[in-house]
Amino acid sequence: EGYGLTETSPVASTNPYGDKSRLGTVGIPVPATAMKVIDDQGVELPLGERGELCIKGPQVMKGYWQQPAATAEALDAEGWLKTGDIAVIDEDGFVRIVDRKKDLIIVSGFNVYPNEIEDVVMAHPAVANCAVIGVPDERTGEAVKLFVVARAEGVSLEELKSYCKANFTGYKVPKQIVLRDSLPMTPVGKILRRELRDMA
Structure with a gap:
């Protein structure tokens, strides 16, 4: 199991191979990739809380082609991509996708x-x-x-x-x-x- 979007070219996380994987999660971020969850005001939430999943890393897009408004909505000034997915990150860094923000x-x-x-x-x-x-x-x-x-x-x-x-x-x-x-x-x-x- 893993997770990614077109905007993350396409992989952002994966379950470790073998007995370290955790069923029901999309695993942990791939190397050089960071993940966090935020509330509706953009404030980072503690581990274990539900919020919008954000991703930062070398595979994250620079923006949508000739769509500055859509880019500004999806990417913040520090390069964090707002995925639109609601997730929970547990204490060990494993990520569970629990819903879509628009739903x-x-x-x-x-x-x-x-x-x-x-x-x-x-x-x-x-x-x-x-x-x-x-x-x-x-x-x-x-x-x-x-x-x-x-x-x-x-x-x-x-x-x-x-x-x-x-x-x-x-x-x-x-x-x-x-x-x-x-x-x-x-x-x-x-x-x-x-x-x-x-x-x-």
């Missing part, structure tokens, strides 16, 4: 990460697949909307609502739940949240 849902000022909700809902024995998006809400700014594909035995909306209330803090409980036959996906199996947003 973050803000409910009454609280951050809700779709992957966190999806992981818990997927533990329900009658759920085959699910996806979470944020939708506008007059009272809370945004609300959680959950799409569920049930297994063959099926699942009711009431059962899903009870399950969510039992497993989530109030602001994380989906306000809307939709049962579907399938979810829009890329050829490699990534859920297309953008298409779900367009349907919402």
Whole structure:
């Protein structure tokens, strides 16, 4: 397992070979590469906290071709690239990608990460697949909307609502739940949240 972007030509981290690798992470930064996570104000966060992953190293691009505004948004003055990915860096330097920043849902000022909700809902024995998006809400700014594909035995909306209330803090409980036959996906199996947003 490893991690990279076009902007990092393309490798930024990799799991060490053999028994030192850590499943569920994208490993540690490759030589001469630094990583940190920042909050929305650009302040570096301590190890173990979620934030936007930033990368600095010789493989990081100098900028987008003839796009100074996009370059200024992605790269800071010190050469740190903002990836748009939400990550956690643990005490040993191993990095876990936990979500995309653009998918973050803000409910009454609280951050809700779709992957966190999806992981818990997927533990329900009658759920085959699910996806979470944020939708506008007059009272809370945004609300959680959950799409569920049930297994063959099926699942009711009431059962899903009870399950969510039992497993989530109030602001994380989906306000809307939709049962579907399938979810829009890329050829490699990534859920297309953008298409779900367009349907919402």
